[in-house]
Amino acid sequence: MNRSRVQKRWRQLRKKLVQNHPDGLIDFSRVLRWSASEKFYPHVEISQMFRARFSMITTFAMWVLQIWYGLRWVLFDAWFSIFRAINDYADHSDMARSAQFWRLVKYTFSYAIPASDLYENGLMTPNAPVLDYVFSTETQGYHLQQNRNHFDAQSARDLLADKSRFGDEMGKMGVPVPNTMSVEQATQQTLANMFPAQIDRIFVKLRSANAGFAAFSATKTANGLTGQNYRGAPLLRAEDVELAWKHILSFGDVIIQPFISNHATLASLSNTNTAVTLRLVTKFNVNSPLPVAARLEIPVWDLELDGQISYVLFPINLKTGALEPSPKRGIYGHAFDTLIDDIFAKCPPIVPCWDEIASYSIRAHHRKFDLYAIAWDWVITDDGPLLLEGNSGFGLDTQQMQNGGLLAD
Template sequence: MINKLKTVLNKLRKEAEKRETSVLRVAQRAIDVRIRQRMYLDEAIMIGVLDPRLPSDVAKAYIGRGDFVKHIREINGDGKGLLADKSLFYQKFMRDGIKIPKCYIFYSPEETITGDQRKLVSQADWIEVIKNELPDDILIKPALSEFGLGIEAYSRKDGRFVNKSESLSYEELYHKITSQQAYGKCIVQQRLRNHDFIHDLSNAEALQCVRLITFDNGKSKETQFFTAWFKISSGKGITDNFLHGTTGNLLAMVNPEDGHIIKVYRAHPLGGIIADVERHSVTNRQLTGITLPLWDELKTLAEQASKAVLPVKAVGWDIAITNDGPVIIEGNSEFAAMGKEGPYFHRDDLDSLIQSVA
């Protein structure tokens, strides 16, 4: 508890320094938005509503994560199960013919099946698949995790699956997944690679996805594309998550109509984020103003996916762009609030969402 309080006070001090005001005034605003808008401290810092110079009525117009999720749940009903469990989600999309990463093993303590629905019962069954059917580059993804947590990548080398931290024989990989329960319920799938254009932007191995928010009320033939964001890797780690800038990655606002990057956010040294990035810090490649490849194909895929998960009406899709075309990585029914002004939701964004799915 003491360490948690120290962390909060440190964040408040940094924000006060950045805003050139007192810690007390920042803390008062933080308490206000937490009670009134159910806004967590990190998101309040990210949005900038803790600046005492910001009029109170302007601060009130921003939606906290708590309020946002409440409204999203009202819109989407009880359809979260499919999207929350990646194993169920991937199997449905495989049946529907919607492009996802190729899945080789669906593991759960109750039953394990292959991508083509064969049961794996014995260790010998597993070893046969691991040895002869898995590609040389794989990803093991917990079925119930969020924010890319728990994902591990391996490459086959000299009859073992290795990464930076370990080298596993086929038997050791089998035991890690099953008897050790390292991932819980999980999926063993192909590791996708970025489109050459995307790779050249960052020179990173992490799969970098577009987050495209779609609305579909089930009545109209057309899916609405509300906002689009592109998560750009800083070159570290195997995921592209932004997490309020804490990962060091970048977050780009994208025009959902044509796929060009409008502006790019990074972490501010004193906390929060700032949209002042024009070039990638590692490659020096231009980011603002460029157009992402295969954008029409990406939107078509997102529309297919949005129809497939109805009656869930509002979804944040993570879509990878590869040399073989766009691929759905996952859908989120309680997605991060990424609006039209920035990586947060304004009251106007929420009103637009509600009207769109009515």
């Protein structure tokens, strides 16, 4: 195992040791099937599927971690989860604060569900079907469970993870993708020397990574390079940009692509000078993939955290491409709700290029990827849509936001 892989494994282990939730595998009822609720069995199976992918040695280590997480969860982290959620969201719920507290205690301790997930999935009402939902701690296990009958799933995941090879394959199929340049981790060149000719702004990201980890944009000016990291913090000096360049190279190979400008009808929706993206999820239905959920993701400066970017999400009607109001109302506070209303008023009624995006996504999924579902991330330009990437381990909020809990059947 090379040095970079050892460093990556150590970062993953360190993150596991200090995280403040059980990650879908620590709740004892999930492991031993002690839960009396039949509705909870799918959650147990998801947790078992998550563990099934590990070796015997790793599985044993997880049982040791089970004790660590279980004690932390009961003695500290579950309480922290509850009180933080109440502090953030309680004032925006119609339930009495005491009723909210006991509902959170019930599901956070009995089923190891992060308290904030109950608010964010709209489940803080007395009869809400909590156990129909897949939660953030279970997402990875759910994807593994759904892919268990797809025998070429691993090679499909590998292709999605390698953004350079993914772009090449999509281009061969006629799916529009941005022009990219691959750079090996061992390069000694500065970003200024790597900057493509005739281009004023670029986006730099890891060849194999997700959630924008270590990514940043850089702009060529008369005084040198400036930029912005993925969280929205400015890189004011050329030295800051070069430090970001060295930082991302420390994790692996990278790709450079021209910064993509949004379609004229979408460009004014964000105040962050970053791209508005469209996420479309396709899912195999009998013999062919079909769209199951879509949303427009608009980056905005967070109203409470200076220098951070949050996202306003608007679901998209799958039949018409029409934008719909965000259903997650009442959990962000009045100021953010007002911002959502203001942005929605400026949105085009129909997403540009919707039929093309759906068609390209279905074609790519059907012809190239043996996976039960893929989330496709697009940017829409004045010249048409461009596919940025596909994700096999995506968050499940889009589908559940539009269609209800994924475990209902």
